[in-house]
Amino acid sequence: MFIKKFEKRTLIAFAHDLVAIAAAWWLAYLFRFDFEIPPFHLASLYKILPWIITIQAGFFLWIGLYRGLWRYASLPDLKRIFLVILLGATIPPLLLAIPGEFTGVPNSVMLLAPMLLLLIMSGSRLMYRAWKERRLYSLEDYEGRLVLILGAGSTAVSLVKDLARNHDWHVVGLLDDDPRKLGTRLHGVRVLGIINDLPEWIQKLNVGYVIIAMPSVSHHIHRHVLEMCSDIDVKVMTVPSYIDLISGKTSVSQIRNIELDDLLGRAPVVLDNKELHNLLTEKTILITGAGGSIGAELCRQIIAFKPDRLVLFELSEFALYNIEEEFRANFPKINLSFVIGDIKDSARLTQVFTQFKPTVIFHAAAYKHVPLMENENSWQAILNNVKGTYILAQTAIKFDVEKFVLISTDKAVNPVNVMGASKRLAEMVCQAAQQSVHHLKNRNTETCATCFVMVRFGNVLGSAGSVIPKFRKQIAKGGPITITHPDISRYFMSIPEAAQLVLQAGSMGGIKGGGEIFVLDMGDPVKIVDLANDLIRLSGLNEGDIEIIYSGLRPGEKLHEELLASDESTLPTLHTKLRITLAHQVDEQWLFSLIKWFDQHTVLSDEEVRQALTKWVPEYSEK
DSSP states (O other), X not given: OHHHXXXXXXXXXXXXXXXXXXXXXXXXXXXXXXXXXXXHHHHHHXXXXXXXXXXXXXXXXXXXXXXXXXXXXXXXXXXXXXXXXXXXXTHHHHHHTSTTTSOOOOHHHHHHHHHHHHHXXXXXXXXXXXXXXXXXXXXXXXXXXXXXXXXXXXXHHXXXXXXXXXXXXXXXEEEOSOGGGTTOEETTEEEEEOGGGHHHHHHHHTOOEEEEOOTTOOHHHHHHHHHHHHTTTOEEEEOOOHHHHHHTSSOTTOOEEOOHHHHHTOOOOOOOHHHHHHHXXXXXXXXXXXXXXXXXXXXXXXXXXXXXXXXXXXXXXXXXXXXXXXXHHHOTTSOEEEEEOOXXXXXXXXXXXXXXXXXXXXXXXXXXXXXXXXXXXXXXXXXXXXXXXXXXXXXXXXXXXXXXXXXXXXXXXXXXXXXXXXHHHHHHHHHHHHHHHHHHHHTTOSXXXXXXXXXXXXXXETOTTSHHHHHHHHHHTTOOEEESOTTOEEXXXXXXXXXHHHHHHHHHTXXXXXXXXXXXXXXXXXXXXHHHHHHHHHTTOOGGGSOEEEOOOOTTOXXXXXXXXXXXXXXXXXXXXEEEEEOOOOOHHHHHHHHHHHHHOSOOOHHHHHHHHHHHOTTOXXX
């Protein structure tokens, strides 16, 4: 069916071009003789025209003029038409060279005919494309979605071309702040004004959609456009990020809704791929907490560096099942092992390390929810986050793991809650473990010099424990949104960015002998109420449509988080988004005392845990 349709379309185009040849020559004679062709020259035209049509048609087929579709006629097609007509222009002089056969063709006709043929063939193709793309239709007759595009650069040009082929969209104009582009046209679409004129043009043209076609634009533009459109029921969309476009992950036409990430103003992360290849490629990598938000994203990004094997270690059966379903389907060529286990189970860890012999460990398994860990579960938080980290670290040293990367948190800085204090203790356990590694190395044992690295960062957008999923559910129900305090703020970054920087910190660990605590550049803190209002607007509502209720700070909750303790300072690294914290150091003796304390107790109450934390974590203060 397709072949028959294609042949019919080709025959119609071919017939059109044969008629165009005849028409071009007829018009050339008419123009030459002021629309009164003398009989002698008319006879000459009738005699030469069949030869010209035949030979010119041969050139058409030889050049491959009918491989493309008129609907997508473009500059390369026009170049082929120009070439074939240029070749065809040599026909009359050659025919006139035959003695006694062809005479009387005026030189002006031989010049005019190719020009007219070029105009007819190229013009008809462009008119057909314009008709197919509905450029000849008025806005009143158009039934698709009317859209304004912000930007008039190369991305906007590509988007205009892509949307022109989609009858569901009709681009009615462009807005750009470059004064040199005002009034110009890109593929027939006019640059109407500047971005601040958006509300005016939306009203004039009855536009229902706005697409931001500036992939590297700052978050301020996204926020400003969203605010302009939030009160007038217009949907704001954007093209993929610059990084995704140049990497080939997606195309310009894959427009998407504005997301929270677009409003937070995080610059793209530039990774040192050479160092990451040295850390990950052809290595066995073990990730604890692999079913969690950060653990799973670490796995996704590590796979890009082609490890020899990825071992996904997870306590939750359901979380491990979900991640297995995703990874088996998306990464069938990668060696993957999905392992159920508890980091507090030394025997299970020994079994897993004996079987897989991991080279690098990313330790993301932890209890992280502040209010849950503050009451009823404090001792479990300490056992899991501290003792579990100790058992995992000792197993790593025993099995010659090269690098151990602990995922920490900004809540470990001047902690006022059990969860934050437990993560600070986990950092200190790794610091002490690094000291024991140095002592073993100095004794010339055969134990590998395991390098411990800790990475601190704040909240990640969309993680299982973040406020974002909670707010989305509350908005879907029509509100209210519950926030603990009108002034509460947090540092935020996206899950992919956090995972990228964890990997980068892991590759840099050891530059100071190991045991470094890296702090990620979290940007500026974000007020939670602003975050809630952004989500309301992104849901297509106005701020007043959803009520916000303030419930008061929860147990162990800070009003503002910190990235450094009061007695800490930092050193720069080669990566602009990573700094090394000069934190309080501990030694092996401290570690032995801590483990002895663990062995003395089976279960402690919440209050006993908090009292003990004042001894073990100098920065901790119970709120």
